[in-house]
Amino acid sequence: MKVFVVLVLVIASVSAEILSQETAVHPRDSNGTSSSIEGRITNGNMATANQFPYQVGLSFKGSGASWWCGGSIISNTWILTAAHCTRGASKVTIYYGSTVRTSAKLKQKVSSSKFVQHASYSAATLSNDISLIQTKSVTFSSSINKIALPAIASSYSSYAGQTAIVSGWGKTSDTASSVTSNLQYAELNVITNAVCQQTFGSSVVTSGVICVASTNKKSTCQGDSGGPLALNGKLIGVTSFVSAYGCERNSPAGFTRVTSYLDWIKTKSGVFY
Template identity: 80%
Template structure:
């Protein structure tokens, strides 16, 4: 997968009750030694055909280069992804219905005029890392379909202790140099924000973030950015960050919390939860 986000072990204030961290937030696109568009779910499982019909691949471009992200279909004319994926892009080619990464059932190219990036996205702290992409209408099939948004009634749920599924394309370890051909997924346990703050600090892990534990070197990584975190068939997270130390370091992975942005999604897209 491509580009992604990575991030951080951020510095939280002592007054917030979180110990200072040693690393600072950084996007992989800003790392000199980082691959330009590599990504991965480390040590994941190979997805079956049509297992994740809501997953799309996003090939972004601008005058300086290109990068790969994931996204989720939330309506036949809307895809949800991360702001750090759309940020700076001039266009995107959307890959629908792929299990084999380069073999999409359908491709659509759209310009940046169709991007709806959250106006309050902050790259330094990764807040509001969420974007919408207005797409041409697509017909739903077994291979291409939407994922349901969580209900407003679940907005107060932390989801901690439950097992969610992240999916995306990419290499299978921190040491691989090329992406995998097949869609990968991992089952990951949601942890409380208080636990996640012990690693990244409270300036990064706010109420708009949801974290999962990484065990046995299983985690999201670079090109998984913008992809889905699903729980019981509903989209609860958008892949946002991992530890700058590496994706296999068993540090928590962070996602934009969808329940914190339901009203924004509804306002911008008219897609109801």
């Protein structure tokens, strides 16, 4: 009888844990999708000119639809973004050197033939959410420049407890109807995967994911997908998912962990740390 009671309690505990978990969704796929491709990080700060020269805006088109994502310059000819951004796209317009989104220093149009989406990307589990875009060579300047990839030795670091910077043009709030065209950023604390798994579970938060805490409703949101998470001048994450309950939920935000894909990036693009 005692064994039966213990077993029931264990099952109840596991069930409660499963029920308490939230569903993770890509910002691009979150509810309340606006027809506008503009917006900003929820409750973030306004970026100054040339503050994030590695940030690009990506205007995708495909199957009669369009959507906005972010990306990071990792070399003169390569952009790193999320697989859920390139998914279903036939082409993209890249906005370089923008603080005001519509005032790019340079624009490039690239067809999907130049997209390198991770072959094992899964929209169901959100795993391997990473893509490369090959571009024509760009000349670096104070407003257009690359961000360094982390060293392979950093693969052993969880970055937990450190403050990283996320940037983008994502939505201002879950219910935003008005938008801003200015690049935004927020400083967010990296948390352990174990803590993040308490919200989203271990099937979503794998070793290839890095999470940040969201407090005071500061988070990534629709439009920030594929954008950079930077720490000490290195690209450590690619904006991947938020809670299905909304960006202002104060639930963790998830990113593709760049250190888990250094070999993939090098193999596909030749770019390495």
